[in-house]
Amino acid sequence: xxxxxxxxxxxxxxxxxxxxxxxxxxxxxxxxxxxxxxxxxxxxxxxxxxxxxxxxxxxxxxxxxxxxxxxxxxxxxxxxxxxxxxxxxxxxxxxxxxxxxxxxxxxxxxxxxxxxxxxxxxxxxxxxxxxxxxxxxxxxxxxxxxxxxxxxxxxxxxxxxxxxxxxxxxxxxxxxxxxxxxxxxxxxxxxxxxxxxxxxxxxxxxxxxxxxxxxxxxxxxxxxxxxxxxxxxxxxxxxxxxxxxxxxxxxxxxxxxxxxxxxxxxxxxxxxxxxxxxxxxxxxxxxxxxxxxxxxxxxxxxxxxxxxxxxxxxxxxxxxxxxxxxxxxxxxxxxxxxxxxxxxxxxxxxxxxxxxxxxxxxxxxxxxxxxxxxxxxxxxxxxxxxxxxxxxxxxxx
Amino acid sequence: xxxxxxxxxxxxxxxxxxxxxxxxxxxxxxxxxxxxxxxxxxxxxxxxxxxxxxxxxxxxxxxxxxxxxxxxxxxxxxxxxxxxxxxxxxxxxxxxxxxxxxxxxxxxxxxxxxxxxxxxxxxxxxxxxxxxxxxxxxxxxxxxxxxxxxxxxxxxxxxxxxxxxxxxxxxxxxxxxxxxxxxxxxxxxxxxxxxxxxxxxxxxxxxxxxxxxxxxxxxxxxxxxxxxxxxxxxxxxxxxxxxxxxxxxxxxxxxxxxxxxxxxxxxxxxxxxxxxxxxxxxxxxxxxxxxxxxxxxxxxxxxxxxxxxxxxxxxxxxxxxxxxxxxxxxxxxxxxxxxxxxxxxxxxxxxxxxxxxxxxxxxxxxxxxxxxxxxxxxxxxxxxxxxxxxxxxxxxxxxxxxxxxxxxxxxxxxxxxxxxxxxxxxxxxxxxxxxxxxxxxxxxxxxxxxxxxxxxx
Numbered sequence: 001x002x003x004x005x006x007x008x009x010x011x012x013x014x015x016x017x018x019x020x021x022x023x024x025x026x027x028x029x030x031x032x033x034x035x036x037x038x039x040x041x042x043x044x045x046x047x048x049x050x051x052x053x054x055x056x057x058x059x060x061x062x063x064x065x066x067x068x069x070x071x072x073x074x075x076x077x078x079x080x081x082x083x084x085x086x087x088x089x090x091x092x093x094x095x096x097x098x099x100x101x102x103x104x105x106x107x108x109x110x111x112x113x114x115x116x117x118x119x120x121x122x123x124x125x126x127x128x129x130x131x132x133x134x135x136x137x138x139x140x141x142x143x144x145x146x147x148x149x150x151x152x153x154x155x156x157x158x159x160x161x162x163x164x165x166x167x168x169x170x171x172x173x174x175x176x177x178x179x180x181x182x183x184x185x186x187x188x189x190x191x192x193x194x195x196x197x198x199x200x201x202x203x204x205x206x207x208x209x210x211x212x213x214x215x216x217x218x219x220x221x222x223x224x225x226x227x228x229x230x231x232x233x234x235x236x237x238x239x240x241x242x243x244x245x246x247x248x249x250x251x252x253x254x255x256x257x258x259x260x261x262x263x264x265x266x267x268x269x270x271x272x273x274x275x276x277x278x279x280x281x282x283x284x285x286x287x288x289x290x291x292x293x294x295x296x297x298x299x300x301x302x303x304x305x306x307x308x309x310x311x312x313x314x315x316x317x318x319x320x321x322x323x324x325x326x327x328x329x330x331x332x333x334x335x336x337x338x339x340x341x342x343x344x345x346x347x348x349x350x351x352x353x354x355x356x357x358x359x360x361x362x363x364x365x366x367x368x369x370x371x372x373x374x375x376x377x378x379x380x381x382x383x384x385x386x387x388x389x390x391x392x393x394x395x396x397x
Numbered sequence: 398x399x400x401x402x403x404x405x406x407x408x409x410x411x412x413x414x415x416x417x418x419x420x421x422x423x424x425x426x427x428x429x430x431x432x433x434x435x436x437x438x439x440x441x442x443x444x445x446x447x448x449x450x451x452x453x454x455x456x457x458x459x460x461x462x463x464x465x466x467x468x469x470x471x472x473x474x475x476x477x478x479x480x481x482x483x484x485x486x487x488x489x490x491x492x493x494x495x496x497x498x499x500x501x502x503x504x505x506x507x508x509x510x511x512x513x514x515x516x517x518x519x520x521x522x523x524x525x526x527x528x529x530x531x532x533x534x535x536x537x538x539x540x541x542x543x544x545x546x547x548x549x550x551x552x553x554x555x556x557x558x559x560x561x562x563x564x565x566x567x568x569x570x571x572x573x574x575x576x577x578x579x580x581x582x583x584x585x586x587x588x589x590x591x592x593x594x595x596x597x598x599x600x601x602x603x604x605x606x607x608x609x610x611x612x613x614x615x616x617x618x619x620x621x622x623x624x625x626x627x628x629x630x631x632x633x634x635x636x637x638x639x640x641x642x643x644x645x646x647x648x649x650x651x652x653x654x655x656x657x658x659x660x661x662x663x664x665x666x667x668x669x670x671x672x673x674x675x676x677x678x679x680x681x682x683x684x685x686x687x688x689x690x691x692x693x694x695x696x697x698x699x700x701x702x703x704x705x706x707x708x709x710x711x712x713x714x715x716x717x718x719x720x721x722x723x724x725x726x727x728x729x730x731x732x733x734x735x736x737x738x739x740x741x742x743x744x745x746x747x748x749x750x751x752x753x754x755x756x757x758x759x760x761x762x763x764x765x766x767x768x769x770x771x772x773x774x775x776x777x778x779x780x781x782x783x784x785x786x787x788x789x790x791x792x793x794x795x796x797x798x799x800x801x802x803x804x805x806x807x808x809x810x811x812x813x814x815x816x817x818x819x820x821x822x823x824x825x826x827x828x829x830x831x832x833x834x835x836x837x838x839x840x841x842x843x844x845x846x847x848x849x850x851x852x853x854x
Contacts, residue, residue, distance in 0.1 A: 112426060112506075116426060116505075116506050275540060275541070275542045276454050276455070276540050276541040276542070277541070277542065277543050278427060278451065278541055278543045278544055279427060279543040280543070281542070281543065281570070281572050282572060286572055289571075289572040289573050290572070290573065291572055291573060291575060292573050292574060292575075293575070354454070369543075371427070374426070374506075374508075
C-alpha cells in the first residue's frame, strides 16, 4: 500500500486530555496514548491496515469497562463501552442519552453550535436543537467513559479518528476563549444512543456539536453505516490549547491540495466546475439528495499515482472510523475508483474562501469547502463524507 | 376587581407575546440574500439585500467600498433585472429595480457584512393577481449554487400583517437535478376587514410597547385625584371630580394625538428626532408637575398640546407603511382606535388603585417616588434622543417589561389599604356611637384622610 495512506509519522499520536480531567483520568489517557503509540508505530513499520490498532481500542476499553470484549471486533466493544458509559450516568442523564431510533433523530445533526441550531429558521436546523445528553453535565469519570467509547468507534491514526475528535473539542474551547463565548467549547456537544446498544437489532451512536457529526449505525453488532460524517474546523490554523498543538483538519486540506497539484492542465480544466460554492451542497438536512449527474474528471482518466492520491484524500475521512471497518469501506471505494469523479471550484490550494472540492463515486460522496471565518478571521473548512447507500445505515425516512 | 385587573394584564401580555417571539424568523449564519415583500393595494415592493462578495462572484461587477457610483448602480440594476422575473398565470409582471446602495448588514449569527441593497417594484398586469404569483429569481444562485435566497413577508395590509417577518419560502438549488426552481407565493386571503383589524392590533401593541407614551399619560394622571391649593397639592378631590378630571385629561390627549397622527400620515413632514426628544421633555414636565403643580387646573390643555407631539411620533409608524387610498383611511381609523383602546385599558387598570391610594398617607411618598423615577427615565431618554447614549436610557426602555408588576403592586396596595380603611371606619363608627356623635358629610373626608393614621397607633 502506498505510504501516503499512513499519516503516522515518527511522532507518536497525542491524546488531548480535556480541561477538567483529574489526575486519575490523565493516567488512563496517557496509558492509552502509549498503547496507541505502540500500535501505530508497528503498523507504520509493516504498512498494513491496522489490526493491532483495533486491539488498542479494546485495550483502552478494558481500562475502565468490563474486560469481556477482548476480541478485536470493534462493534462488540462499542456495545460494551456504550453500556459502560451509560452505567456511569444518573437517571436524568440516561433519559437524555437514550433516544428513539428514528430518521428524524438521526437526521437531526448540524454543523452549527447548538445555540444556533436551537434558534431555528432556515439553515438553522430543526429549531429544537440536538437530541441527546449534553457534555456539560459530564463528570471526569463520565468523560473518561465517553472517550473510551468514542475511541472504540473511531480510528487510531494521528490527527484522524479519535485524536481528531479530541483536538476538535480543544479547538472549540479555543473558540470559546477567543471571541466565541458560551455557545462554544467542549461542554456544548451531545452524545445520544438512538435505540438500545445491542448486538441484535439496529441502533445509532450519535456524537456531535459545532462542526462535528459522528453517526455510526450498527445492525446486529456490525457497522451498517458511518455517515453522514461532518467535519469542519475553526480555527483552521494551528493553535496551542493548554500546551497541546491543535490542527485536526489540516491533513484533509493537504490531501486535496496534493491531489489537485498532481493533475495536468487538461485534467484540471475537466475537473473544474462552472459553479461557485460558498459551502458544501449536502450539508445537514440535505439527505438522499445526491446529484443525479456526476460532474468533473472521472477516475478512469487518472494514473495509478493520481488514484493513490484520491484514495489518500478519501482515507482522511474513512479513517475517522475504527480501523477494521475503515479498511473494509476503503477497499470498496478503491474498487470503484474508475467511476469516481473529482471536481473542484476556486483555487487548487484549497486554502481560501470559495475553494471547493468533491469526490463523487458510485458509493462515496465527499465535499470540502473553504469559507469565511465566523468567530475568527481566517478561512475555515466544512466537509462531509456521505455514502450513497450507507448514510444512516440505509435508513431513508 | 383584582382578578379583573389580572385578566386585563394577561390580555396585555398575550397581545405583546407574538411580537416578542417573532424575532429570529430567518437564521442564516452564512450571509444570504433576503427579499422582503411589502404588499400594497396596487403593487408589491421588494427590499432586496445581497451579500456583496457573492454578488461580485456571480455578476463579475466590481463593487468598490463605500458609496456606489452611478455606472456601478446601473450595472447592478441591469444584472438584477436579468435575474428577477414575476408572473401570474403566465402573465409577466413589470419589475423595476432602483435604490441601489451599499450597506452593512447583520443577519442572525453572521456578524456585520458588506451588502448591496435594492428596491424592486413589482406590478401585476391585473391587481387581482397580486396575491398569487411565481417569483422567478436567481441572482447570485445561478452561479454561487449554495447561496440560498430567503423570501420574507414584511407587510401585507390586506391580510392584517404589518411589521411581520414571516417566511414565504426559500429559493434553493435542487441538489439532485441541479435546478433552481422559481418560488410560488400564495398570500393569505385578505380584505378590508382583516386590514382594519391588523391596524387596530398595531395600535394596541404600539401603546402596549410604547413605555414613553404610557408613562406620560400616567404621570399626568398621578396628581389628578388630589386638589391643588396654590402650588401645593393638598386634600383629596371628591371621587366624582377626580374621575371627571381624569376623563378630561385623557380625552384632550386623545384629541391632540389624533390630529397630528392624521396630518403626519397624510404627508405632513415629521422631524423624527426632535419629536422623540420632545416626547421625553413632555414626560419630564409631567413628572415635575406631579411633584409640584406647574399648571394647576390646566392639565387637559397641557395634555392636548403634548398629545400633538405624541401623535406625530405615532404617524411615523403609519407613514412608513407607504399606504394609499382606502387602505390609508382605514389604517388611520384602525390604528387610532387601537391606540385609544389600549390607552383606556391602561387608565382603567392603573387609575382605580390610584384613587384609592390617594386617600391614604402612603400616596404622597408614592407620588413623589414615582415622579422621581419617571423624571430619571425621561432624562435618560432625552439624552439618548439627542444623541448621547447612556445606561439610564437603556434601562428606561426595560421599564415596559416591569409595568404589569407595577400595576399588580398598585392593586395589592390599594386593596390592602381599603380593607384597612374599612376596619378603621367600623372602629370609628363604634367609637362615635359610644360618644353619641352623628355621621355627617363634612366629616367623611377628614376621617378618610386622617383616621387611619390615628388608628394605626
